[in-house]
Amino acid sequence: xxxxxxxxxxxxxxxxxxxxxxxxxxxxxxxxxxxxxxxxxxxxxxxxxxxxxxxxxxxxxxxxxxxxxxxxxxxxxxxxxxxxxxxxxxxxxxxxxxxxxxxxxxxxxxxxxxxxxxxxxxxxxxxxxxxxxxxxxxxxxxxxxxxxxxxxxxxxxxxxxxxxxxxxxxxxxxxxxxxxxxxxxxxxxxxxxxxxxxxxxxxxxxxxxxxxxxxxxxxxxxxxxxxxxxxx
Numbered sequence: 001x002x003x004x005x006x007x008x009x010x011x012x013x014x015x016x017x018x019x020x021x022x023x024x025x026x027x028x029x030x031x032x033x034x035x036x037x038x039x040x041x042x043x044x045x046x047x048x049x050x051x052x053x054x055x056x057x058x059x060x061x062x063x064x065x066x067x068x069x070x071x072x073x074x075x076x077x078x079x080x081x082x083x084x085x086x087x088x089x090x091x092x093x094x095x096x097x098x099x100x101x102x103x104x105x106x107x108x109x110x111x112x113x114x115x116x117x118x119x120x121x122x123x124x125x126x127x128x129x130x131x132x133x134x135x136x137x138x139x140x141x142x143x144x145x146x147x148x149x150x151x152x153x154x155x156x157x158x159x160x161x162x163x164x165x166x167x168x169x170x171x172x173x174x175x176x177x178x179x180x181x182x183x184x185x186x187x188x189x190x191x192x193x194x195x196x197x198x199x200x201x202x203x204x205x206x207x208x209x210x211x212x213x214x215x216x217x218x219x220x221x222x223x224x225x226x227x228x229x230x231x232x
Contacts, residue, residue, distance in 0.1 A: 001031065001042050003032040004036070005047070006046050007020075007047050009048075009052055013144060015067045015071075016048070019047045023045070023078060026077075030082070038155065043062075044061065046064045047066070047067045051064050057088050063080070063081040107136075107203075109138055111129050112144075112145055113142060114168075114170065115146060116146070116170065116171055125188040159177055168191035169187070169188065175211065178209050184202035
């Protein structure tokens with residue numbers, strides 16, 4: 001059974017990462033195949049306290065479980081999901097987020113965080129961005145990148161609906177899916193230590209991203225912000 005693993009937006013990214021790693025490793029033992037494509041998923045497992053109100057999950061068999069159980073007993077967690085999952089439907093008011101009118105200072109932002117190992121700074125910066133954006137009343141989703149691959153992947157629909165892309169990365173990452181979107185680039189260190197300031201700058205300074213100029217843009221950013229590169 002093809003299974004999609006996602007997290008409650010209020011769950012810490014570090015905890016969610018540990019849960020996903022454990023569940024992915026145990027999937028075969030539970031007779032499941034992990035997929036990153038929501039469209040092909042037959043089962044959706046959410047770790048946390050609340051199922052995201054996402055129209056992409058409509059009609060899917062969805063199950064919500066606690067992060068701690070996913071980490072301590074992933075096989076039992078997955079077996080419960082297969083038995084207890086029920087058909088799910090998004091609330092009408094959020095069924096089409098891309099068409100929702102933006103008012104006042106509210107924004108929809110997506111972000112990428114990445115450091116050489118994809119662990120410490122990656123997740124700390126992601127949690128800082130998520131917390132600050134949520135405090136401002138913005139919709140936010142943060143994708144983590146590193147040697148372990150991508151986590152909490154941003155979908156094409158979420159890219160299309162986003163007003164702004166924030167990239168906090170200390171390594172080169174593939175940003176092709178954000179072509180044409182307003183983008184601001186910084187480091188994981190600045191995103192973690194000066195989160196509010198960096199989001200303010202993102203709103204004021206973001207420029208449409210052009211994939212063909214990604215390398216030169218990255219070099220210019222490093223010149224503009226001394227000490228961009230940090231280690232995890």
